[in-house]
Amino acid sequence: MKLSANTILITGGTSGIGLELAKQLHQRQNTILVTGRDPNKLRAIHEHIPRVQTYQSDVSDPAAIAALYERVTNEFPDLNMLINNAGVMRTLRLNGRIGLQDIGREIEVDLLRPVRMIEQFLPFLKTKPHATIINTSSLLAFVPLASSPIYSAAKAGLHSYTQSLRIQLHDTNVTVIELAPPATTTPLLENLGSDSLNSKNPIVMNVEKMVRVALEQLEHDTAEIRPGMSNIMKLMSRFAPTFMLKQVNKSITSDLAKANLGEE
Numbered sequence: 001m002k003l004s005a006n007t008i009l010i011t012g013g014t015s016g017i018g019l020e021l022a023k024q025l026h027q028r029q030n031t032i033l034v035t036g037r038d039p040n041k042l043r044a045i046h047e048h049i050p051r052v053q054t055y056q057s058d059v060s061d062p063a064a065i066a067a068l069y070e071r072v073t074n075e076f077p078d079l080n081m082l083i084n085n086a087g088v089m090r091t092l093r094l095n096g097r098i099g100l101q102d103i104g105r106e107i108e109v110d111l112l113r114p115v116r117m118i119e120q121f122l123p124f125l126k127t128k129p130h131a132t133i134i135n136t137s138s139l140l141a142f143v144p145l146a147s148s149p150i151y152s153a154a155k156a157g158l159h160s161y162t163q164s165l166r167i168q169l170h171d172t173n174v175t176v177i178e179l180a181p182p183a184t185t186t187p188l189l190e191n192l193g194s195d196s197l198n199s200k201n202p203i204v205m206n207v208e209k210m211v212r213v214a215l216e217q218l219e220h221d222t223a224e225i226r227p228g229m230s231n232i233m234k235l236m237s238r239f240a241p242t243f244m245l246k247q248v249n250k251s252i253t254s255d256l257a258k259a260n261l262g263e264e
């Protein structure tokens, strides 16, 4: 895939993986458009990428997606790449006290958001000579982390949806890619408050390196990009699923439980 001269919309492009994707794709001579909710983060991104176009938009809101579509396609009719990257991750104890409204937040942002974005943007992308959709899932799409149960379920759902979308769009000009990052040094990981998931842990990938590896694989037309531990985890979980489930959850879950869930 040609990774220059594209016009690329990155949701959640103001922080972590999205910001790094924006920086590295900008260096490769692409036009970069990013979304986010926080106006301060949207303003700050100009320090890294002076010519970036920013859109304040909460992509968990269907009306905001329709409004975003109108603005972006009017202002950038050459748009040919959509990266569904915005995401949220919480540690949650499933004790029936979270409440009906809030229990599904990750399903809304991490699964329904990309589904809705694609529903909105696909007819437009189909009019381009060549277009690409990239969905950012996670290593946890392959093996759940019990302390983040709704997040893991949302990412597993996104993985499944992306496979179906790829098959449905097989005969079209739209290429469908999944990026399944491993644990990566970003604010999302920091905010989990884990002692073990930090930059000193060899299973945690530096964000700059993770994105560099991902873009190399994208250039080689890899449909499912699994940098670092994600690749090992997917393969191992096929051969030894029960063992891998225990391994992933052994130390990290108890560590996160202490940090964020509180003892009961």
Ligand SMILES: NC(=O)c1ccc[n+]([C@@H]2O[C@H](COP(=O)([O-])OP(=O)(O)OC[C@H]3O[C@@H](n4cnc5c(N)ncnc54)[C@H](OP(=O)(O)O)[C@@H]3O)[C@@H](O)[C@H]2O)c1
Binding pocket: 011, 012, 013, 014, 015, 016, 017, 018, 035, 036, 037, 038, 039, 041, 057, 058, 059, 060, 085, 086, 087, 088, 089, 109, 110, 136, 137, 138, 139, 180, 181, 182, 183, 184, 185, 186, 187, 188, 189
């Ligand atoms: N870091 C990891 O270890 C890791 C591993 C696997 C997968 N991932 C996935 O990678 C993606 C990026 O994560 P990250 O680690 O880079 O997280 P991050 O640093 O927290 O960045 C998340 C981005 O998403 C935006 N965002 C969140 N909710 C949004 C909403 N409703 N509408 C629009 N924008 C929203 C945030 O901006 P605002 O707050 O301003 O809205 C921010 O730009 C996520 O899908 C995450 O699940 C991360």
